[in-house]
Amino acid sequence: MPADTTVSTTRVGLLGCGDIAARRTLPALLRVPGAELAAVAARDPDRAAAFGARFDAPAAASYEELLARTDIDAVYLCLPTLLHARWAEKALRAGKHVLVEKPLAASGADAERLFRLAGERGLVLLENFMFLHHGTQRQVAALLMSGALGEIRAVSAAFTIPPRPAGNQRLDPRLGGGALLDNGVYPLRAALRFLGTGLTVAGASLRDSREHGVDLSGAALLTAPGGAVAQIRFGMEHHYRSWYEIQGSQGTLSVDHVYTTAPGHAPVIRLGEGTEQREITVPAEDHFEAVWRFFAAAVRGEETVRPGLRLLSAESVAQAGLLDTVRDAAVRVPV
Known part of the structure; x- marks a missing residue:
């Protein structure tokens, strides 16, 4: 029988409809095999709806609603800096892998706590330095x-x-x-x-x-x-x-x-x-594509990226x- 060449898909939810997400990160995501955009959320429902329409993804009513969805494996956080640690923790506690814009945390204690939490739950936490x-x-x-x-x-x-x-x-x-x-x-x-x-x-x-x-x-x-x-x-x-x-x-x-x-x-x-x-x-x-390839491979547990x-x-x-x-x-x- 031929080898199974299928690649499981990492379904990503977006928290925060920032400019860098619109210009570079989401277009790159859509070009990467093994990853897809499953939903978007923003503080402004109209902005979330516009993002969803642009990238062919449903808009969640809130960040919390998006994290509660069972059809999402991972989240990409594109929020103001001081919100990164807070929402990274919420995403990890919701069982989601996390790709977060830099810096992950403004303090060493927060970073240590978040990586410890990710390790305890077997989740990928990646700070986005392209x-x-x-x-x-x-x-x-x-x-x-x-x-x-x-x-x-x-x-x-x-x-x-x-x-x-x-x-x-x-x-x-x-x-x-x-x-x-x-x-x-x-x-x-x-x-x-x-x-x-x-x-x-x-x-x-x-x-x-x-x-x-x-x-x-x-x-x-x-x-x-x-x-x-x-x-x-x-x-x-x-x-x-x-x-x-x-x-x-x-x-x-x-x-x-x-x-x-x-x-x-x-x-x-x-x-x-x-x-x-x-x-x-x-x-x-x-x-940007390279980051998504690495992140999706890490979520799949591929040994080469460990x-x-x-x-x-x-x-x-x-x-x-x-x-x-x-x-x-x-x-x-x-x-």
Whole structure:
């Protein structure tokens, strides 16, 4: 008999009809075999109905109604930052796997509690850092494993964006606004990926907006147990920058446009080894689709993704704890 090539389908419910869901995440979901959109919910019923019509999915009357549905295996949380932990917990307690926009939690204690709950219930909890699932990361990991850079000595990383318009939720402290939680988590996550989860904060600085009550930009210096360091910068009052660099004892590599890579963009890894310089072009891909493929495989319990899921979970917990420490250690400059 021929092998059974059918793939079970992960039925996903959307909580929160945010802009990123409409533009990138849901269109990507619809292109991925083994995953489908089963229902949507929003605080505004009219917005939920519009999303449902656009993506051919029924609209639930409330978040609670969606979580109570028995035809949903998993939920995708696209809510304001300070609601992530609360609704991730509700979804896990309802027996749903969870893909949640970054950051999962604003505190280390919340992240540890949520991953412990997911483990106790045998559920997948994944924080949505798309760049970690792009082919760029696989290529960089292969270069590091090959010893191309020697011993890693330093990581530098930055994610900065131009000022946000008035009324943007990134400027609202009640919704978890601020540059650290919005874009600072990206270079922080890069540092964790390349230097490990044992990082400590040696120093930090935050520029606080008197007008909005959130941090507009900042920087942090992190140290690894072996003495390697990471310098990260973030902000939303800058020229756009999305970049990291890894410097080793024998070489250096860097990548631009790395955190929000457009699906048609072929990233270039710039690698210096001794006096030699070369460029490695990575094939273009949609990292939103890559996240959905990984998440659906994890929900199905595929063994091939288990090591990656364990690493991602450990990084998410460490990241949330470092956010606490950065805030505590920061020199704050009111502007």
